[in-house]
Structures are given as C-alpha cells and as structure tokens.
Amino acid sequence: MDSEEKYLDIRNKLNNLEEVKASDDFVNKLHYKIVEIESEKRHEHEKRFDEGRGGFLRNLFSNIQYPWLIPAAGFTILIFFIFYITYLNKDASEKNQQILSTQKRDSNEQTITLQPPQSSVSEKKTDNTIEPQETLTGKNKSINKENKDIAGDLKDQKTPKPQELQDRKSITHNKEESKSISEENYKTPPSVTNETDKDDNVKQNLAMKKAEPEEKNNSGILSPRLNNKPDTSVDTERLMQNKMTENNFQSKKLLERLDKIDDKSLQILRDKISAN
Amino acid sequence: MPGNSKLDQNYQKLTDEELIFKFQKDDVTAFNEIVNRYKDRIVNFLFRYTGSREDSEDLAQDAFINLYKSKHLYREIGKFSTWFYTIAINLANTYVRKKKKLRTFSINNVGEDHDSDYELTADTMAPDEIVNASNENFYIQKAINSLNQKFKEVIILRDIQELDYEEIAKITGLPLGTVKSRINRGRECLKEILSQIYKPKEN
Numbered sequence: 001m002d003s004e005e006k007y008l009d010i011r012n013k014l015n016n017l018e019e020v021k022a023s024d025d026f027v028n029k030l031h032y033k034i035v036e037i038e039s040e041k042r043h044e045h046e047k048r049f050d051e052g053r054g055g056f057l058r059n060l061f062s063n064i065q066y067p068w069l070i071p072a073a074g075f076t077i078l079i080f081f082i083f084y085i086t087y088l089n090k091d092a093s094e095k096n097q098q099i100l101s102t103q104k105r106d107s108n109e110q111t112i113t114l115q116p117p118q119s120s121v122s123e124k125k126t127d128n129t130i131e132p133q134e135t136l137t138g139k140n141k142s143i144n145k146e147n148k149d150i151a152g153d154l155k156d157q158k159t160p161k162p163q164e165l166q167d168r169k170s171i172t173h174n175k176e177e178s179k180s181i182s183e184e185n186y187k188t189p190p191s192v193t194n195e196t197d198k199d200d201n202v203k204q205n206l207a208m209k210k211a212e213p214e215e216k217n218n219s220g221i222l223s224p225r226l227n228n229k230p231d232t233s234v235d236t237e238r239l240m241q242n243k244m245t246e247n248n249f250q251s252k253k254l255l256e257r258l259d260k261i262d263d264k265s266l267q268i269l270r271d272k273i274s275a276n
Numbered sequence: 277m278p279g280n281s282k283l284d285q286n287y288q289k290l291t292d293e294e295l296i297f298k299f300q301k302d303d304v305t306a307f308n309e310i311v312n313r314y315k316d317r318i319v320n321f322l323f324r325y326t327g328s329r330e331d332s333e334d335l336a337q338d339a340f341i342n343l344y345k346s347k348h349l350y351r352e353i354g355k356f357s358t359w360f361y362t363i364a365i366n367l368a369n370t371y372v373r374k375k376k377k378l379r380t381f382s383i384n385n386v387g388e389d390h391d392s393d394y395e396l397t398a399d400t401m402a403p404d405e406i407v408n409a410s411n412e413n414f415y416i417q418k419a420i421n422s423l424n425q426k427f428k429e430v431i432i433l434r435d436i437q438e439l440d441y442e443e444i445a446k447i448t449g450l451p452l453g454t455v456k457s458r459i460n461r462g463r464e465c466l467k468e469i470l471s472q473i474y475k476p477k478e479n
Contacts, residue, residue, distance in 0.1 A: 003456070003459075003460045003463075006460075007460070007463040007464070007467070009467075010435075010463050010466055010467050010470070011435050011463070013412070013416055013470075014416065014420075014431070014435040014436055014466075015435060015436070015438070017324070017413055017416060017417070017436060018413055019316070019320050020316075020319055020320045020323040020324075020329065020332070021316045021319065021320070022315040022316050022318075022319040022333065022336065023333060026315055026319070026333060026336070026337070027308075027311060027312075027315070029333075029337060030311065030337050030340050030341070033337060033341055034341060034344055037341065037344075037345070
C-alpha cells in the first residue's frame, strides 16, 4: 500500500486547513521596515565617509593600493630634483667659466700689449735693488718689504769679494757672447703681441737690455744707475710709448667690433675713424 | 505601494525567476510583485510552523527583508520558491530555538528525553483556545505544534504547502529518502496525537 494512500485521511485534514492570509497592513509594515533599513544603511555610509575625511595627505594617499610606494616615490623625486639642480648649475658654472676665460683672455691681451716684456733675471735683480730708495704707496709697500730681503741677498751675491773679482773678470768675456743670445730671448712670442706692437716692444727691450750689460760689464759691480733712482727721461719715454701702443690697440679693437656689427653701414664710420 | 496597473499586469505575467532577476537590477516593482505572490503562502507556512499569528507575520516580513538585502545571492540553479522557502524555514528554526530557550521547564520535564517524536502541551487551555475548542482545525494545529521540528517542517511543506519531494529535499537539505520517511513518520505521529486530543462528536 502506498504511503500517500495510507495517510489519505490525515492528508485531507491538513490540506483542508483554513489558509492563513497576511494582514492588510503587511505590505505597509514591510515597506516601513525596508525604509528604516535603507536609512540606517545611508547613515552608516555617511558615517564612514565622515570618518574617511582625514587630513589632506590622508585623503590623498588613502586610496592608494600600495602605500609603501609613497616614500619610495618621494625619494626618487628628490634625487631627480637634486640631479637636475646640479646639472643646471654645472651648465651655468661652465658658462661662467667660459665668460671669465674670455674676459681674462681679453684683459691678458691688453696687459701683454701694455706691459713691457720681462727680459731676464738680471733685470729683476736691478729692480729689486732700486726699490729701497723709491717712494712707495699702498700695497706696494708690503711687496717691497719682501723684495728688500731678496735685494739684500742679491746685494750679498752681487757685491764682489776680493777672491771673486778675479773669477768674474774671466766670466765677463763669456757674458759678451751671451748678449746676443739674451737679445733673442727678449723677443715676445708672436701669438701674444700684435704685429704693430711687436716691433716697438722689441726695439724698446733691446735698447734697455743693451744698456744693462754695459753697466754690469764695466767693473763687474752693479752700475750706479741700478743702485740709485732710474732716469726720469727714460721712464717718461717708456710711458709715452705704452700710451701710444694702448691707443693703437683700442682703436684696432674698435675697428674689429665695427666689423662684427655691420660692414657696409659702418664703412663710413671706419673711414672717419681712420681719417682721425 | 501604489503602482501603475498596466505595469503590474506585465509583471504578473513574469515568472518568479524573471522577477528576481529584474529585482537584482534594482527594479522595485519586481520586488513588490514577489511580495504580492508570496506573502500569503509564507505567512500561512510560518503560522503552521510557529502556531502564532503575530510571530508568523513578523517572520514573514523578516524573510522578505532578507530577500531584499541578499537578492544578489540568488543564482539560477534552483527555483526561486525553493530559495525563498529556505530563507523562511531558517528564520522559523531560529525563532523556535530561541523560544525553546526562553521556555521555563517544569519539574516533571527535568530528566526527560526531549528528542521524542512529539510533545503534548498542558491540559490547561488559553481563553482563545476554549473558543476554538469545538473546531477540528484548532486541534490539528495543536497536533502540528506538538510534533517534533524535524517532522513538522516536512509535513507542512508537503501536506499544507503542497511542494514535491525533490523541492522539500532541496529546502531542508536532506536526502530524498530521508524526506519521504520523515513525512510518513510525521503523519503517523500526527494521527496518533490527533486521536489523543480530538474526538469528533457523534451525531
């Protein structure tokens, strides 16, 4: 016998039970509960959002997946920044050095043309011996004090002792031979001086150096000129020559600059300058 | 929940599964249609299960709220009714367990085996019970309430809700054979209880 048929009586009784229906306000109550749940949800969401509102950095980095990247990124940025600054400074310093070198070059050109070329040790020695009697000013005083010592030493070397005098006489013959060599040495290198100045300077130096060995060679003792003040006439001549060379140099430089600016338009000006 | 009648008619033609899929896409009208379809069935089931009208309505509302909250959990593996009855039956079981904990035990009950097939209530009747005492349905409900929980759920689902064995097996999570045997055994117990508490008057 099937179980369904066996319990047919009880099945019918259960099946015929009065069906209980939901109350009329069931749906309203349900909706009221749902609205409450929704409002709670919204409230919780707002609360979380408010809690999430931190500082500027917290808001900025809170959504990042890997927060350990922040210091790493910051460090790399810092390194790049430092590298960038140093690189810029390197360029700037190189430029500055270039400018300085060009300026120095210009100034050297000027000084080389203005200064008479240094001849030899003997001339330096003579200059040192002259100084104690000269009137000195400012910074030169300290330099001259040092030179005094050197001059003293030189004097000791130059003032001949009786034994040394005989030896020096024999040396004088050799000095006459070396005169010609020293004259060659006085010549300044062609790259440094201008062509026009070169001849003047060489002539000047030769004139000076010719006079010096004569003074030395006469007695083997330093000449009275070296021990006393130099002749003022010679100095004035030298200054005049220097001024002339300076003027020539400046005019030449001006002409060069004019060439660079505009050849055609400044041709008239050049002519005028040359005429003057 | 006033709605457009034409729209409601369109939703009435849809199956339960189509409605829940619409509701998963935040279509509240679909949810309202589901509520209209299942509110009486669920309230009836829960009333038979709990024996309390108020509690059954509260539990039914909780079931619908659970459905509202966890709509995304439904997958098209089984029928929507099966899934929804599972929600309802879980809520009912939780309710019964809580009620059992709150129930005070008499001295006579101490040491008794609580795993019996049925448990008859006291002879004293509540006032409303006295009014309905002449009604057979009252006694049948009383017999159902006396049944053990494991028989009660399958008897209600099969003989009152008229679900098939497979569906009951899915809802309860039991094997089909277990469901069938439990149903037979529950019917047997119910018959026995009824014979004890209700004797129809002879004309």
